[in-house]
Structures are given as C-alpha cells and as structure tokens.
Amino acid sequence: MNYSIAVIPGDGIGPEVIAPALEVLDVVGDTFGHIFNYAELEAGGCAIDSTGEPLPASTLETAKQCDAVLLGAVGGPQWETLPGNLRPERALLGLRSGLGLFANLRPAALLPQLRDACPIKDEVLAASNPEGKPSFDLLIVRELTGGLYFGARGRSSDGTSAFDTETYSKAEIERVLHSGYAAAAVRRKKLCVVDKANVLESSRLWREIAQETAKQYPDIETTYMYVDNAAMQLVRAPGQFDVMVTSNLFGDILSDEASVLTGSIGMLASASLGSAGTDSEKGTVMGMYEPIHGSAPDIAGKDTANPLATILSAAMMLRYSFKLEKEAAAVEAAVSAVLDAGYRTGDIARRDGKKGEEKIVGTKAMGEAVIKALEGKL
Ligand SMILES: NC(=O)c1ccc[n+]([C@@H]2O[C@H](COP(=O)([O-])OP(=O)(O)OC[C@H]3O[C@@H](n4cnc5c(N)ncnc54)[C@H](O)[C@@H]3O)[C@@H](O)[C@H]2O)c1
Numbered sequence: 001m002n003y004s005i006a007v008i009p010g011d012g013i014g015p016e017v018i019a020p021a022l023e024v025l026d027v028v029g030d031t032f033g034h035i036f037n038y039a040e041l042e043a044g045g046c047a048i049d050s051t052g053e054p055l056p057a058s059t060l061e062t063a064k065q066c067d068a069v070l071l072g073a074v075g076g077p078q079w080e081t082l083p084g085n086l087r088p089e090r091a092l093l094g095l096r097s098g099l100g101l102f103a104n105l106r107p108a109a110l111l112p113q114l115r116d117a118c119p120i121k122d123e124v125l126a127a128s129n130p131e132g133k134p135s136f137d138l139l140i141v142r143e144l145t146g147g148l149y150f151g152a153r154g155r156s157s158d159g160t161s162a163f164d165t166e167t168y169s170k171a172e173i174e175r176v177l178h179s180g181y182a183a184a185a186v187r188r189k190k191l192c193v194v195d196k197a198n199v200l201e202s203s204r205l206w207r208e209i210a211q212e213t214a215k216q217y218p219d220i221e222t223t224y225m226y227v228d229n230a231a232m233q234l235v236r237a238p239g240q241f242d243v244m245v246t247s248n249l250f251g252d253i254l255s256d257e258a259s260v261l262t263g264s265i266g267m268l269a270s271a272s273l274g275s276a277g278t279d280s281e282k283g284t285v286m287g288m289y290e291p292i293h294g295s296a297p298d299i300a301g302k303d304t305a306n307p308l309a310t311i312l313s314a315a316m317m318l319r320y321s322f323k324l325e326k327e328a329a330a331v332e333a334a335v336s337a338v339l340d341a342g343y344r345t346g347d348i349a350r351r352d353g354k355k356g357e358e359k360i361v362g363t364k365a366m367g368e369a370v371i372k373a374l375e376g377k378l
C-alpha cells in the first residue's frame, strides 16, 4: 500500500530528528511492503524566512491532501521579536485547527531501561503503581484546538495591559472527553479530568460536561482533580493515573512535566487526531505526529538531540493513521532493543553519572541503531 506523508522538519533540531524518523519509516516500508511518499513542506521560522509567513497556504493545502503529517519542531530565538500572529509557533496552531485535530494524545510511560534516567525514587514510584512496581504508564489527552490558545486576545491602546481568554463550548469539551474515554477503554479504564473548576468558569463547564459524559461510560472510573494538585500528584504518585483529559494550556504544561518522569522530553511522542472519519478507500485517518519538545536552539546543529520521541511519533502514525499495528509495534520494539543494548543520547543517560553499559551516542547514531534493531542486526 502507498501512503502520502506531509513532512514538516521545521527549525532547530526539527530537521535533525525528522531525518532518522524517515529512515526508520523507509525500513518499515521495505520490510513490510509499503511505500511511504514524503511531501516535504515548510512551516515555522524557515517558512517565515522564505515566504514571510509561518504557515504558507500551500503547506496547509498540501498537508490536507496527504494521509498524515509528521512534524519536527518550530521556533527559535531569531523569530522571538515578531508579533504573535507572525511567530513560527502560529504554524502549529494553524495546522492543528486547519486539520481539525482537537485531541492530542501524549503517552508518558517509564520504560524499564530508563529507570536510572527518571528522577523519582523507586519507593515513591512503587507506592502508587497498581502492581507495586517502580514504574508508571499514563496518557495525557490534551484538548488542542480551543481554550486560551485560540481565544480572543489583545492589548490596551497604550500597551500597558493585555488579555487572553479561555473559551470552551460544550461540543468542544464533549468530543475530547469521548477521545479520552476511547483511550481509557483499551487501557486501565480510569480517566481523570484535570481542571481549575474552583476558580475558572470555563473549568466549571468542563466539569459539568464531564460529569454528564461520564454517565455514558459506567465501566470507566472517572475522577476529577484540580490542575495544581495534578501537577503535584504527577511527581508524588504518577502511578495513580491512567488517562488524564485536560484543556489546551494545562495539557501543554503537564505533558512537559510528565516527560521528565520518563527520563527526558526527548522521549515523548504525540498524536493529534480529529473526528475525520476513515478514508473509506485507503482506511487511513488524518493525524499529525510530533515530538512534544521544541526546536531546542541550545543543542541545534550539534547532533546531540534525542530522536526517539520523533521515531515513536512515527510509530503512532503507523498505528493511528494507517492502522499498521504490527509495523508500529516493530518500531517500538526496535526502540526498546536499542535501549536494552545500552544506547543513550545524553538526555537519557544515567543521572548518577555511572556509565555502566551505556553507549552515549548522537542523533544520527541513535537513528542508525534503531534501524539496525529493525533489521535484526543490532
Ligand atoms: N512542537 C513544537 O514545535 C514546539 C514545542 C515546544 C517549543 N517549541 C519552540 O521551540 C523553541 C524552544 O523552546 P524551549 O526551549 O522552551 O523548549 P524545547 O523543548 O525546545 O527545549 C527545552 C529543553 O529541552 C531540551 N530538549 C528538547 N528536545 C530535546 C531532545 N529531543 N533531545 C534532547 N534534549 C532536548 C532542550 O535542549 C532544552 O534544554 C521555542 O521557540 C518554542 O516556542 C516548539
């Protein structure tokens, strides 16, 4: 089968982490008999430099015609002084809303090989783990096309005050909750709604809608938590969480926090999905796949970025957009094998400084190791 993928490398480490992910996809294609056609598109700072716009209309149009989008990262200090609507980050918002991708799945699980890269003590992790293991496995479902990111904003005419608004409709809240419940149904059947309903009116609506929606899912345990407590509970007892559903801004912040518990932000993949039905001929579902990290200007161009979050995002694309479960599992198994063999980029090296069996490698070498593992040659 042929699949078309809009590839948006973006800025900073974006192109560095996208390159190995495409090589991994090529090997998956060769091994399993698929052809992945890439349409390389510009968005973010590089698009500003070449066209004056963060998201050229042609990028969005081409992306819409593809089966899925794989994105590296956008942004960087050279574009920070531009007005908000012309910044590289606007490209992300335009792609997410333009493609109708309202549910952002950000899985955070501690792989056993990365135990030493997680900053939480064994006994703390084990205390909240349902099986008493020093581990956790949670999924943040972040609402992606509403809330503060898309509300009315502005400044007073003298520039001395500014505002951003959080607006959510019943329909927006309901549909992302349904995405969360669908995920919880095939996981541990627990869903925690994270809000700030003790202060914010928009959060009170979230909670009301969640309480109504929960009645449709009697076999899933629904709980509610304020976001400040959730931020604290994530580091105190991450094992208590299965699926967490939350607003755009809260999900952004909590997922960076959760990423550190997995070892590094360089491990966290994501899938952004909408309600677009399956393409009946091909069986594909439009989605955008990206690591949750940014363009990391501090390490760009140094071949030190961890490409695993992007490679794991490509695996999510195989699973969610193309329904290629075997292929997705093969990529995840290859990542696991590489970690078993001791390969580490600097960000997931042991925290105690002991090198042990670790082989500290750069971005390219990590990608090559994953390919070797896929080919059974590691
Ligand atoms: N999805 C995206 O495109 C996205 C996401 C977040 C931030 N950004 C943008 O990226 C720029 C930099 O933002 P920031 O510094 O706040 O966040 P960042 O995620 O780029 O970097 C934060 C820290 O994590 C490290 N890091 C990030 N990814 C890594 C990886 N794969 N391997 C190893 N270390 C990694 C960086 O070196 C840095 O020290 C900004 O312009 C921001 O708006 C873009």
Ligand SMILES: CC(C)[C@H](C(=O)O)[C@@H](O)C(=O)O
Residues within 6 Å of the ligand: 075, 089, 092, 093, 252, 292, 294
């Ligand atoms: C760069 C920025 C717009 C983006 C967000 O806030 O959504 C990023 O932080 C992310 O997590 O994908």
Ligand SMILES: [Mg+2]
Residues within 6 Å of the ligand: 252, 253, 256, 292
């Ligand atoms: Mg973020």
